[in-house]
Amino acid sequence: DQQVKQNSPSLSVQEGRISILNCDxxxxxxxxxxxxxxxxxxxxxxxxxxxxxxxxxEDGRFTVFLNKSAKHLSLHIVxxxxxxxxxYFCAAMFGNEKLTFGTGTxxxxxx
Amino acid sequence: DTGVxxxxxxxxxxxxxxxxxxxxxISEHNRLYWYRQTLGQGPEFLTYFQNEAQLEKSRLLSDRxxxxxxxxxxxxxxxxxxxxxxxxxxxxASSQTGSHQPQHFGxxxxxxxx
Numbered sequence: 446d447q448q449v450k451q452n453s454p455s456l457s458v459q460e461g462r463i464s465i466l467n468c469d470x471x472x473x474x475x476x477x478x479x480x481x482x483x484x485x486x487x488x489x490x491x492x493x494x495x496x497x498x499x500x501x502x503e504d505g506r507f508t509v510f511l512n513k514s515a516k517h518l519s520l521h522i523v524x525x526x527x528x529x530x531x532x533y534f535c536a537a538m539f540g541n542e543k544l545t546f547g548t549g550t551x552x553x554x555x556x
Numbered sequence: 557d558t559g560v561x562x563x564x565x566x567x568x569x570x571x572x573x574x575x576x577x578x579x580x581x582i583s584e585h586n587r588l589y590w591y592r593q594t595l596g597q598g599p600e601f602l603t604y605f606q607n608e609a610q611l612e613k614s615r616l617l618s619d620r621x622x623x624x625x626x627x628x629x630x631x632x633x634x635x636x637x638x639x640x641x642x643x644x645x646x647x648x649a650s651s652q653t654g655s656h657q658p659q660h661f662g663x664x665x666x667x668x669x670x
Contacts, residue, residue: 449598477655479658481661486663487663488560488562488647488661488662491658491659491660491661494656494658496656534598536598538656540655542604542611542612543589543601543604543614544591544599544601545601546598546600548596548597548598549597549598
């Protein structure tokens with residue numbers, strides 16, 4: 446039972462363009478959503494989060510959008526840089542407890 | 557500012573042996589979590605602690621697995637009688653108490669069962 450889904454295993458984007466990573470969830474009890482970035486041989490690094498009472502949160506080049514009615518969130522990276530090449534995980538939480546992760550999207554930025 | 561520290565980084569052992577991993581969380585974080593990640597998957601929750609109290613255990617955590625956080629600081633995860641299927645990356649994370657706190661992860665311990 447995959448409660449958090451990232452349907453695109455990989456994505457390639459030209460340097461300088463916008464990268465859009467998508468995530469869908471099924472559990473309407475989730476009230477906090479996070480994006481993590483992971484390089485090989487390292488643990489996930491927290492990027493940005495959004496509470497279910499908001500529909501947008503922005504931090505520098507990163508913006509997360511939440512559409513509660515569609516149970517969908519997306520991460521926008523603009524402009525994309527070569528250092529953004531990594532695996533990105535979407536995660537969701539209810540209360541302040543365990544995280545439920547998606548399977549990840551490998552982002553490759555083409556110079 | 558030190559992050560979450562995990563030791564060892566890599567553990568290779570024979571099937572049937574016991575292994576123990578250690579996690580040192582960020583010092584002011586009361587909550588500590590263990591996750592397991594296999595190839596092509598996202599991390600899966602195993603268990604978590606609020607200070608020294610273990611508050612939840614996943615059904616993934618069979619009776620061969622045990623986790624402790626005796627003084628509310630570092631934590632250990634022990635796997636007894638290891639099996640091939642235990643091969644994975646074991647990740648530790650910590651967070652502050654309070655609502656909507658992001659969890660910060662260590663670099664994990666990769667377990668390989670021969």
